[in-house]
Amino acid sequence: MFVIRNYVTTGGTVACALAIGYLMQNGPAAQSAASRSAGHTAVAESTMIAGLQDIVLTSASPATGDTPIPDTARPAPAAPTAAADCGLRARATTAPLASARVVVTAPCHPNRTVELLHSGMVFTGQTDQDGRLDLTIPVLAEYAIFLISFDDKLGTVATTHVPEITGFDRVALQWSGNTDLQLHALEFGASYGEAGHVWSNAVAQGAGRVDHYGTGGGRKVEIYSIPKDGNGTDGSVALTVEAEITPENCGQELSMQSLELLSDQDLRSRELSLVLPACDSGQDFLVLNNLFQDLKIAAN
Structure with missing residues (x-):
């Protein structure tokens, strides 16, 4: 749920x-x-404000009878660093x-x-x-x-x-951790594997595109973009999300956030959470069909 x-x-x-x-x-x-x-x-x-460094602690004036330390015996000051280089x-x-x-x-x-x-x-x-x-x-x-x-x-x-942003509809899904999510767009009645099935795979072809950012266990996002006129095509776009179930994430709670910038140009965000299938469920993928409403595209 x-x-x-x-x-x-x-x-x-x-x-x-x-x-x-x-x-x-x-x-x-x-x-x-x-x-x-x-x-x-x-x-x-x-650049960062540098902290205190290269500090040399010295005593007060030498006591009577003590031999002052000659300048030649004192440690040479550290060479200045080129802050601009960093x-x-x-x-x-x-x-x-x-x-x-x-x-x-x-x-x-x-x-x-x-x-x-x-x-x-x-x-x-x-x-x-x-x-x-x-x-x-x-x-x-x-x-x-x-x-x-x-x-x-x-x-x-x-x-x-x-x-140019006013000419595009855009939907993003972001999350963090080792779970791999995939945002899929089925444009104008396309089925999986057909032209119009758009996802982050480089060979996918359609009116829109999906871009993926982030790697490893850090923060990640997938963004679907499509021109508001559908490049001359009328119809709707169905969005689904796939999650791969692995020994590292099975049975765990997954938190996500969606960001939607559609025709009214108001940016809407939703916080989403679900518990992934248990490790003994036998499921390899979880397909989420109800995270997003279909996008309505009207060619000019």
């Missing part, structure tokens, strides 16, 4: 509130980064299909998990050996704000303007 809670908000409000919270927690450095991020395309920079930079630019290309550069964070948050959607990625992450992400707001952070609290903000 599902437990469902519904929320209605606007993408801009959610994103701005989250950005404000981030700035309040991270102080003037983050506020300066956010102020530089206004406009169609923005580049943001942020800075975090993020850039967001408008991309096709109502998306944003987000490029993160963190030279001192190679092969590290990074968290991206946008309009309530959150998932984890991983930088490469050079500390770089380059993703193209379907947005959930016209004025898209991305909060980027590492687990050591190094973070920054990037923004861009995506006016």
